[in-house]
Amino acid sequence: MLMLMWWLIGILVVVALVVIYLIGAYNGLIRRRNQIENSWSQIDVQLKRRLDLIPNLVETVKAYAQHERETLEAVIQARNAAIQAPDTPEAQGQAQNQLTGALRQLFALGEAYPDLKANQNFLALQEELTATEDRVAYARQFYNDSVLGYNNKLQQFPTMIFANMLNFERREYFEADEAAQTAPNVQF
Amino acid sequence: MFEVIASNKRRSIALVIGFVLVVVLIGTAIGYVTGFGWVGTLVATLIAGVLAFGSYWKSDSVALAVSRARPADPGEYQRLHNLVEGLCIAGGLPKPRVYIIDDAAPNAFATGRNPKHAAVAVTSGLLEKLNRVELEGVLAHELSHIRNYDILVSTLAVTMVGAIALLTDTAIRMMWWNGGRVARDGDRQGGGNPLAIIGFVLLIFAPIIAKAMQATISRRRETLADVSACQLTRYPPGLISALEKLKADTTVTHSASTATAHLWIEQPMSGVGDRGRLGGVHRFFDTHPPLDERIALLREL
Numbered sequence: 058m059l060m061l062m063w064w065l066i067g068i069l070v071v072v073a074l075v076v077i078y079l080i081g082a083y084n085g086l087i088r089r090r091n092q093i094e095n096s097w098s099q100i101d102v103q104l105k106r107r108l109d110l111i112p113n114l115v116e117t118v119k120a121y122a123q124h125e126r127e128t129l130e131a132v133i134q135a136r137n138a139a140i141q142a143p144d145t146p147e148a149q150g151q152a153q154n155q156l157t158g159a160l161r162q163l164f165a166l167g168e169a170y171p172d173l174k175a176n177q178n179f180l181a182l183q184e185e186l187t188a189t190e191d192r193v194a195y196a197r198q199f200y201n202d203s204v205l206g207y208n209n210k211l212q213q214f215p216t217m218i219f220a221n222m223l224n225f226e227r228r229e230y231f232e233a234d235e236a237a238q239t240a241p242n243v244q245f
Numbered sequence: 246m247f248e249v250i251a252s253n254k255r256r257s258i259a260l261v262i263g264f265v266l267v268v269v270l271i272g273t274a275i276g277y278v279t280g281f282g283w284v285g286t287l288v289a290t291l292i293a294g295v296l297a298f299g300s301y302w303k304s305d306s307v308a309l310a311v312s313r314a315r316p317a318d319p320g321e322y323q324r325l326h327n328l329v330e331g332l333c334i335a336g337g338l339p340k341p342r343v344y345i346i347d348d349a350a351p352n353a354f355a356t357g358r359n360p361k362h363a364a365v366a367v368t369s370g371l372l373e374k375l376n377r378v379e380l381e382g383v384l385a386h387e388l389s390h391i392r393n394y395d396i397l398v399s400t401l402a403v404t405m406v407g408a409i410a411l412l413t414d415t416a417i418r419m420m421w422w423n424g425g426r427v428a429r430d431g432d433r434q435g436g437g438n439p440l441a442i443i444g445f446v447l448l449i450f451a452p453i454i455a456k457a458m459q460a461t462i463s464r465r466r467e468t469l470a471d472v473s474a475c476q477l478t479r480y481p482p483g484l485i486s487a488l489e490k491l492k493a494d495t496t497v498t499h500s501a502s503t504a505t506a507h508l509w510i511e512q513p514m515s516g517v518g519d520r521g522r523l524g525g526v527h528r529f530f531d532t533h534p535p536l537d538e539r540i541a542l543l544r545e546l
Contacts, residue, residue, distance in 0.1 A: 103334070184324055185327070188324075192331045195331045196334050198479065199336070202337075203337070
């Protein structure tokens with residue numbers, strides 16, 4: 058009788074430990090998955106911020122370089138295209154890359170117009186846009202780091218055993234497409 | 246990364262316990278040396294408790310105030326704020342408070358108790374002398390300190406090492422004046438209380454031990470922060486060229502004191518006699534590994 062009780066207690070302890078482990082592992086996976094979602098929305102936030110900065114920039118440049126209608130229009134068009142682009146990673150990526158290219162040409166104008174280059178507002182906007190582009194890159198990096206952490210956890214033993222049963226799925230990395238891998242072409 | 250954070254949290258607990266022990270020991274020593282007995286122990290324990298608790302909540306403001314840091318205006322220091330924000334996104338950190346120190350020497354430090362209550366301070370010299378990429382490398386190094394919870398350990402060390410120095414200093418002065426008591430006839434004779442001698446030795450060595458502790462904690466983490474910084478920026482050349490500029494620059498950081506020495510990215514005091522006969526001993530108290538070693542390590546990445 059006493060023997061049986063010890064056995065029962067032993068089994069209960071083991072079950073309790075397994076349950077505690079499962080709760081911990083499950084919560085860890087949820088936390089990592091939410092982090093992925095959060096980091097994905099962070100990319101969107103930064104991309105949107107870039108779009109918001111552009112009208113201001115175009116106005117500033119217009120005051121100094123009226124003759125560069127073509128370059129200015131290319132930027133505005135690229136911005137509109139980016140706003141209208143469907144919300145899929147590929148379409149968004151392509152539209153944003155187009156915009157990056159157009160913006161490079163706009164900033165290159167600074168070289169041809171010394172007054173523009175000396176304008177405080179222009180310099181501030183240039184810094185703001187550079188910083189935002191950096192932030193987009195960093196947000197993507199953080200997204201990929203988050204995916205890496207999550208996938209690692211998901212595929213490692215013993216989490217993989219129950220992760221499959223609970224429908225946790227592998228996430229895809231964000232990959233820079235061809236257009237982003239080659240630096241945009243700046244023409245003078 | 247998580248292992249580093251966990252081990253740093255453990256180390257800060259160990260540091261606090263060790264600090265309390267040292268202070269209690271000093272208290273006992275003061276008690277024996279000055280003849281106050283157990284009252285000394287009690288007072289020291291109380292002081293240690295209050296300091297340990299206080300330094301957890303307030304040591305970041307102490308470190309910032311000691312260095313005469315002022316909050317960086319987001320408009321005036323647009324680039325600095327932008328870089329910090331970008332790196333925080335990369336590391337998934339909340340944005341720390343940003344401070345400026347008016348000092349011509351290029352240097353920077355981070356402080357706080359956790360990423361939610363953290364601050365980064367840079368000197369005006371750093372902003373002037375480094376370009377965007379280099380500045381980003383330095384800031385990434387500081388943010389790595391925040392992310393690895395190095396700031397907690399090192400900021401606690403600031404107040405504790407300072408407190409120990411203060412206590413022993415007071416004690417030695419008290420001995421000089423006979424603990425404030427009027428001298429009695431019997432005081433001079435039989436002065437061979439062995440405990441008093443041990444206490445005296447302890448009082449002399451405690452600050453030295455505290456200093457060595459501070460240095461050891463600090464050195465290893467500098468290297469780690471350099472490596473994690475490159476994990477954030479994915480661009481080691483930025484930090485390498487920043488460190489090279491720091492090496493070439495010989496301006497002494499006036500805003501730094503010996504208590505905050507280990508917080509800064511570059512050791513603010515010149516390592517006098519590093520290559521002399523006592524070089525090995527000096528290196529024991531250096532809060533940072535030599536810049537050459539750090540640069541060489543980064544080149545291997």
